[in-house]
Amino acid sequence: MHRRLPVWLKKKIPDMKQVEETRDILKRLNLNTVCENAKCPNIGECFSRHTATFMILGDICTRNCRFCAVKHGIPSSVDINESERLGKAVSELGLKYVVVTSVTRDDLKDYGAGQFVDVINSVRRHNSGTKIEILTPDFKGDEACITQVVQNKPDVFGHNIETVPGLYENVRQEADYGMSLNLLKMIKKVNSKLVTKSGIMVGLGETREEVLGVMDDLRDVGCDLLTIGQYLSPSKNNTPVAEFITPEMFAEYKKLAEDKGFVVASGPFVRSSYKANDLFAVAKQTLGNNLIN
Numbered sequence: 001m002h003r004r005l006p007v008w009l010k011k012k013i014p015d016m017k018q019v020e021e022t023r024d025i026l027k028r029l030n031l032n033t034v035c036e037n038a039k040c041p042n043i044g045e046c047f048s049r050h051t052a053t054f055m056i057l058g059d060i061c062t063r064n065c066r067f068c069a070v071k072h073g074i075p076s077s078v079d080i081n082e083s084e085r086l087g088k089a090v091s092e093l094g095l096k097y098v099v100v101t102s103v104t105r106d107d108l109k110d111y112g113a114g115q116f117v118d119v120i121n122s123v124r125r126h127n128s129g130t131k132i133e134i135l136t137p138d139f140k141g142d143e144a145c146i147t148q149v150v151q152n153k154p155d156v157f158g159h160n161i162e163t164v165p166g167l168y169e170n171v172r173q174e175a176d177y178g179m180s181l182n183l184l185k186m187i188k189k190v191n192s193k194l195v196t197k198s199g200i201m202v203g204l205g206e207t208r209e210e211v212l213g214v215m216d217d218l219r220d221v222g223c224d225l226l227t228i229g230q231y232l233s234p235s236k237n238n239t240p241v242a243e244f245i246t247p248e249m250f251a252e253y254k255k256l257a258e259d260k261g262f263v264v265a266s267g268p269f270v271r272s273s274y275k276a277n278d279l280f281a282v283a284k285q286t287l288g289n290n291l292i293n
């Protein structure tokens, strides 16, 4: 059953001129965003600020998570010019901070790791000083792939845990909770100073205790940044919302996570890439010398 939105989940109408400008740049350079493909509720707000989260390696995912609106099936071959165009888009949008994610590509030998490396290098070539946050799939836990990406030093390496382990079977069937934790652990093993980030959606039917358990697991693998946001079902074909978490509960989760040592963004509209530059700025102050750059 799809439920009516509570009042704290209403959004303001964005500046459409700016939104269209962003859309035009993305269309001209033939780039995908997770904002559009995952039907993110913040799209008006983010596009009107000329920010977007790029989704590389096509718009078809090889997995089929039940919470996600991205299409799934057999993806097309890797576009070797994508990284070049993405570097240009960052420059045209004037981004000082960019988030890049991808569909899951279990069909590729390197699970798409090489394309992340190309994108990091292209963004650096076209935009000196722009900070780069990547949000990757699990690369099936492949150590060589993870190492390759870490060695190219993104400013933040993110991988979302998405939900509590007890709900993986329902909503994230092809993923593995332990593998996701291990990926975050491996990043720190290769470079202990690289900032790591993860995100969890709430409102899928998890309990408070389970959320706290995920926080502990993430801290155990050295995860630095955490985002907590409301799950919103993108279509009637996706898992329905089990519960709307109140703003007060989000504030409590934030406090609890901070007490455990995370730098945290927590709120109904928080997504892992939502105002990622602001969270990074807080992290810089909090983590100081631990940052690689």
Ligand code: SF4
Binding pocket: 034, 035, 036, 040, 041, 042, 043, 044, 046, 047, 051, 052, 053, 271, 272, 273, 274, 275
């Ligand atoms: S929160 Fe992230 S995914 Fe959503 S619109 Fe903003 S940049 Fe895109």
